[in-house]
Amino acid sequence: MSSPHPGEEPHPSVPPAEPAGPTFSADGHLSSSHVGTEHTQPVPQSPYLPYESFEQPAGHEQTAQYPVAAYPHESAPTAAYAHAAPAPTPPHRRPRTPGPADGPGWVGAGAMTVAAALPAGGIGGAGGSLPAGDDGGGPTIVQRDGNPTQRPDGSIAAIAAAAVPSVVTVRVRGAGGDGGTGSGWVYDDRGHVVTNDHVVDAAGADGKVSIELTDGTRLPATVVGRDSSYDPAVLKVAPGDLKPLSIGTSGDVVVGDEVVAVGSPLGLGSTVTAGIVSALERPVTAGEAGNESFISAIQTDAAINPGNSGGPLPDGDGNVIGVNSAIARVPGQGQASGSIGVGFAIPSDVVVRTVDQLIATGKAVHPMIGVSPDRRWSGEGAKVLQDSDVPGGDAVVPGGPADDAGIKPGDLITEMDGRRITDLDQLITRIRAQAVGDKVTLTVRRDGKDRELTMTLEAAKEG
Numbered sequence: 315m316s317s318p319h320p321g322e323e324p325h326p327s328v329p330p331a332e333p334a335g336p337t338f339s340a341d342g343h344l345s346s347s348h349v350g351t352e353h354t355q356p357v358p359q360s361p362y363l364p365y366e367s368f369e370q371p372a373g374h375e376q377t378a379q380y381p382v383a384a385y386p387h388e389s390a391p392t393a394a395y396a397h398a399a400p401a402p403t404p405p406h407r408r409p410r411t412p413g414p415a416d417g418p419g420w421v422g423a424g425a426m427t428v429a430a431a432l433p434a435g436g437i438g439g440a441g442g443s444l445p446a447g448d449d450g451g452g453p454t455i456v457q458r459d460g461n462p463t464q465r466p467d468g469s470i471a472a473i474a475a476a477a478v479p480s481v482v483t484v485r486v487r488g489a490g491g492d493g494g495t496g497s498g499w500v501y502d503d504r505g506h507v508v509t510n511d512h513v514v515d516a517a518g519a520d521g522k523v524s525i526e527l528t529d530g531t532r533l534p535a536t537v538v539g540r541d542s543s544y545d546p547a548v549l550k551v552a553p554g555d556l557k558p559l560s561i562g563t564s565g566d567v568v569v570g571d572e573v574v575a576v577g578s579p580l581g582l583g584s585t586v587t588a589g590i591v592s593a594l595e596r597p598v599t600a601g602e603a604g605n606e607s608f609i610s611a612i613q614t615d616a617a618i619n620p621g622n623s624g625g626p627l628p629d630g631d632g633n634v635i636g637v638n639s640a641i642a643r644v645p646g647q648g649q650a651s652g653s654i655g656v657g658f659a660i661p662s663d664v665v666v667r668t669v670d671q672l673i674a675t676g677k678a679v680h681p682m683i684g685v686s687p688d689r690r691w692s693g694e695g696a697k698v699l700q701d702s703d704v705p706g707g708d709a710v711v712p713g714g715p716a717d718d719a720g721i722k723p724g725d726l727i728t729e730m731d732g733r734r735i736t737d738l739d740q741l742i743t744r745i746r747a748q749a750v751g752d753k754v755t756l757t758v759r760r761d762g763k764d765r766e767l768t769m770t771l772e773a774a775k776e777g
Contacts, residue, residue, distance in 0.1 A: 346552025539672030562633030684714025
């Protein structure tokens with residue numbers, strides 16, 4: 315062993331072992347939550363999967379598996395709900411020395427410790443070896459005037475400081491003991507908290523839902539209303555000193571706008587990530603066949619992970635322009651394990667419209683045009699079934715918006731309001747982004763000729 319340099323300690327020939335540490339483990343008609351469920355053709359399985367990693371009783375751990383189909387092409391990414399982060403490993407487990415099979419949680423923690431130690435040692439050594447004098451050889455310390463934690467308006471730090479106190483962790487416990495966590499945020503001064511429908515779904519009819527504030531206070535919550543079609547849910551807690559977040563207009567958002575995601579990924583409350591709006595009106599279908607959520611989503615590269623679902627997506631002004639709901643996963647993987655830079659949020663315009671209905675009546679209404687879609691069609695556009703393919707013989711609902719506008723069985727819908735329709739899911743998500751009573755213009759192709767038909771959307775009859 316070589317002699318140490320002056321001022322250095324001798325290096326041992328065998329490095330000390332790392333300390334042991336914890337491990338971390340249309341109805342048949344094109345309408346709302348029943349679109350495409352009553353027809354004679356098999357319904358293809360959803361390309362976007364719900365993330366269902368609720369903690370299980372000891373010895374009974376399992377992960378729900380859901381079928382998947384590529385959307386819209388085999389190489390396209392699919393998505394999963396971003397909720398239900400499992401609870402951390404109980405603290406009474408014996409610590410052990412990590413081995414090669416340990417996951418990145420341990421490696422990341424170790425790496426952070428080393429990275430934090432190195433600058434401290436370097437600065438200390440350099441500072442101790444430089445004599446104090448007038449030649450300016452030492453480090454320059456800069457101090458902020460006034461409040462040292464104050465940040466400029468519009469900075470990520472300022473947005474986070476304003477938003478975090480109004481964002482909560484949603485804790486769900488089913489009657490059988492299953493549970494999970496998600497995120498939520500204060501909607502108004504009456505104690506209403508917005509989250510995702512799939513976050514509270516595990517509670518069922520007999521489970522319990524609570525929220526946890528940033529200071530650790532837990533409050534029992536009741537479910538005011540849920541909507542699986544758009545995926546919002548509304549909780550009610552004692553108002554107290556809860557401060558609602560301001561809400562922006564998602565229709566004003568453009569690609570490239572800065573956004574911040576706030577929530578409880580992996581159960582880690584008050585977590586803030588930042589990014590941009592990377593796409594708009596992304597058709598996202600999440601959930602099980604027959605109970606899908608169709609979202610014309612805001613896509614963002616802000617890191618969204620399991621547990622972020624239900625949390626707000628504020629813009630650069632701190633106004634909520636979306637509710638984080640789903641994350642993409644690589645095709646071929648059975649589950650989404652975390653952020654890959656492609657997350658999806660429900661636009662705030664849809665959220666506000668739906669949440670206000672849930673608060674007022676406990677239910678939400680969804681627009682429909684009144685046709686039975688042909689899911690066998692693999693070409694571009696959305697095709698209407700023939701009467702012969704529909705039980706009862708009505709591919710176009712008599713007296714419905716499409717019927718009144720002149721749509722016929724077998725028509726191919728190629729555009730909506732002058733914008734191309736690539737497939738059925740895109741048509742559904744665009745219609746669901748509208749409100750009941752809105753007028754839309756569809757371009758349909760019949761016998762090789764295109765024609766424009768205008769109709770007024772009506773409320774779907776919920777079964």
